Amino acid sequence: MAQRENKILLHACCGICSAYPIKLLKDKGYEVVVYFYNPNIYPLSEYQKRLEAEKTLCKAFNVELIEEIYDENEFLRHVKGYEDCPEKGARCPLCFELRLQKTAETAKKLGIKNFTTSIVISPHKNFALLSDIGKKIAQAEGLNYLDIDFKKQDGFLKTNKISKELNLYRQNYCGCRFSLNR
Numbered sequence: 025m026a027q028r029e030n031k032i033l034l035h036a037c038c039g040i041c042s043a044y045p046i047k048l049l050k051d052k053g054y055e056v057v058v059y060f061y062n063p064n065i066y067p068l069s070e071y072q073k074r075l076e077a078e079k080t081l082c083k084a085f086n087v088e089l090i091e092e093i094y095d096e097n098e099f100l101r102h103v104k105g106y107e108d109c110p111e112k113g114a115r116c117p118l119c120f121e122l123r124l125q126k127t128a129e130t131a132k133k134l135g136i137k138n139f140t141t142s143i144v145i146s147p148h149k150n151f152a153l154l155s156d157i158g159k160k161i162a163q164a165e166g167l168n169y170l171d172i173d174f175k176k177q178d179g180f181l182k183t184n185k186i187s188k189e190l191n192l193y194r195q196n197y198c199g200c201r202f203s204l205n206r
Contacts, residue, residue: 031055032170033090033131035123035141037062037199039077039192042142044183045174046085049140057136058082061092061126063099064119066201077193084190092126099200111203112148119200120157128165138168145174145183148198 032054036042042058049056060078065071071094082089102122106115124141131139141158144151151173158169174183187194197203 029137031057031136032138032140033057033059033127033134033136035059035061035127035139035143036078037123037141037143038074038195039081039190040183040187040194041145042078042183043081043186043190043192044179045140045142045145045172046081046087047182047186048172048174048179050085050087054138056085057088057090057134059090059092059127059130059139061123061130062199063092063095063097063122065094065199066096066204068094068096070195070199073193074195074199077187080190080192081187090130092130096201098122103200107202109202111198112150115200115202117153117157120154121161124154124158124161124169128161128167128169131167132165138170140170140172142174144172145179147175147180151175 030053032049034045034056036058046056060075065074103115103118109115127139143149144154155171162169
């Protein structure tokens with residue numbers, strides 16, 4: 025399948041985090057397709073709130089949204105043995121790897137050469153770590169990972185402004201059952 029140079033698959037962790045990345049990527053000339061794959065989110069009701077916010081955002085920006093099947097057990101299998109790690113500990117890179125690998129596989133199936141993630145807009149997430157994971161996966165899959173630090177140039181403030189304008193749901197924890205209790 026031929027790959028389109030200007031198309032990008034944006035992994036979205038939530039509506040708030042993906043608001044400014046969608047705008048910035050569109051402003052840079054990309055045709056953005058949003059990919060909502062987050063088996064880490066717990067409980068299901070929280071997942072549904074975040075998905076609804078993403079749907080609202082994608083409708084407002086007129087971008088396609090691909091929703092992957094929710095299966096928390098997939099996440100739990102992937103992080104088995106790391107359940108007691110603290111937030112920002114050894115479990116988190118495994119979670120990032122799981123979601124970015126699936127994003128890359130989906131991009132490849134769709135013939136999309138470029139992918140990235142909105143996770144990096146959070147001031148609580150390690151941009152260099154996420155970029156390293158994304159680039160390694162991209163190299164293995166023959167794709168291009170765009171390592172854009174969306175929080176630069178007030179990106180985090182801009183994404184919050186957009187999300188407030190659209191009245192998007194605001195979560196108060198990263199997402200997994202382990203971060204909920206910390």
